[in-house]
Amino acid sequence: METNNIALTGKPQSIIPLNDKDRLAALFRYEILDTPPEAFFDKITRLASKLLRAPSAFVSLVDKERVWYKSNFSTLEVSCVDRNDSLCSLTIINNVDVTVFEDTHLIPGLTDSPYVSAPEGIRFYAGAPLITRDNFNIGTVCVIDTEPRRILDEEKDILKDLATLVVEQIELRALARKATRRHDELYTNLAHNIAEPIKEQHVLLSEAVKSPERTNIIRKAHATVHALQENLETMLGATLQDEEIVAHPQQVAISKIARSIAAEYEPVAKAKNQELFFTVASRRELFVDPDLIREAISNLVSTSIKFTPKGSAVGLDIYESDGLYKIEVSTEASELTTQDLRKIFLKYAILSGKPTGNEEASGLELPRAKKIIELHQGKIWAEHLGKENGKKFVIAFNVD
Missing domain, CATH: 3.30.565.10 (Histidine kinase-like ATPase, C-terminal domain)
Structure with a gap:
């Protein structure tokens, strides 16, 4: 993977990795940006917050001009921030397992972000990159705190493990969508090439049954087509079964x-x-x-x-x-x-x-x-x- 390698002594002049075009293509293929909240990712951020004793945690995805939150466990009431203002933008260009700023106010350039310089802003940040199977950093699992603090090696390992779980889920999600599309194609072909012709034949036979000399033969054919249509509808209906939804009102x-x-x-x-x-x-x-x-x-x-x-x-x-x-x-x-x-x-x-x-x-x-x-x-x-x-x-x- 071709990337900028930065030291954590200051914010680099460019936060755009050299491979950003390919990195974005890898991100876009997962079709996850701007999707509704999902329980799995919200559990990840709750776990990150609890296990690292941090008040806020995010699953972030670094888009072309923004960092979008698939899960936002914090008091920040936005779904995304400008890429230039996000510390996650630094995580994806930093060649380390976990990017850590124990005190952001001591790192030159970080206070340019309004989320760092604001009262009760980010003083501590730790983020593990989301690394795809083809080695692109598409986002992070990260935690933040309003007070500077240190981080243990065990806590870094937790972030890395959570990031791995997120990537695995995103990969599975993409495979499921691909399988669904294939199913859609098969279903559409079945409905178009079989169901519609059967309906047409049903109509034609209904008209032809008025001919007395063909009554018995046509009625038998009519019954056969009708049975086939019922069987087909039963089969198509079976493909539409979905997982059970349980409500907790x-x-x-x-x-x-x-x-x-x-x-x-x-x-x-x-x-x-x-x-x-x-x-x-x-x-x-x-x-x-x-x-x-x-x-x-x-x-x-x-x-x-x-x-x-x-x-x-x-x-x-x-x-x-x-x-x-x-x-x-x-x-x-x-x-x-x-x-x-x-x-x-x-x-x-x-x-x-x-x-x-x-x-x-x-x-x-x-x-x-x-x-x-x-x-x-x-x-x-x-x-x-x-x-x-x-x-x-x-x-x-x-x-x-």
Whole structure:
């Protein structure tokens, strides 16, 4: 791996490694940037914080101009920071197992970062790089503290082990997505090349059965096709089975969850020159699983941003009408077509509309959201806004 080798006596003039183009390509192939929170990565940061006795821990990914947090166990209410301001940018160019700043104020150049120089800013930092199978540093598992401190060798080993676990999970995640896409292709071919012709034959035989001289033969053929169609639908339905979702409901204000989602995705929208508007007209509390509801709403917001043209707007609104508590994610313009809206909640749907920023869309996010909402006895649907190409997703819960 070709990289800059820095000493920890000061911040280098350039924080961009010589192999950054290839490094970014390695990062992008995992399709993990701007994805919703996942329990595994949140467990990693909680463990890092607990085992190293540090108040804050992160799983970070170093993008082209930002450092984005896959997991953020801290009071920092942002999803990413500028690459130039992040100490993780130094970790990925430093040829050591764990990059440590025991007191950042003693390292020339580090106080240029507002996250270091601010009151109660970063005084201690320790980060282990996320090293891919082909030896690229794509991010870190790191901990920070507002007080300077020393670090033990055993604590460095913990960070290295946690970083290894994160990389293994990211690799497995990528393999699963690849397998899912292959399954999608097989499913689509099966549905297109077998299911549709059978339906056509079913219609033709239904018409032909009116011919008296062929009645017995055609009825027999009709029964055969009908049986084949039923068997095929059963087989296709079996491929759509998903893992069981277990809810742990509690009384929560969904508006608070939605507000944090809006804050999380605002930088994502801003990167596409989009505006993300958030309004609340009801702060009613509902008996739901907050983590699952957060995942469902995040999936709707993420999908809307992906399919909304640059320079357009996305809205996240909470309100009540006609005895329903509604969460609405709307776009004033969308690449999603009318046909896309009809099948967007199907697990293996192939959409005509394409993401507007070359983002990846697995086709699994909205089926997952649908399953979560229906588990909570709610409803979810997609519809036109009635103007231009505007679309919206709506979640509704009965509150009567």
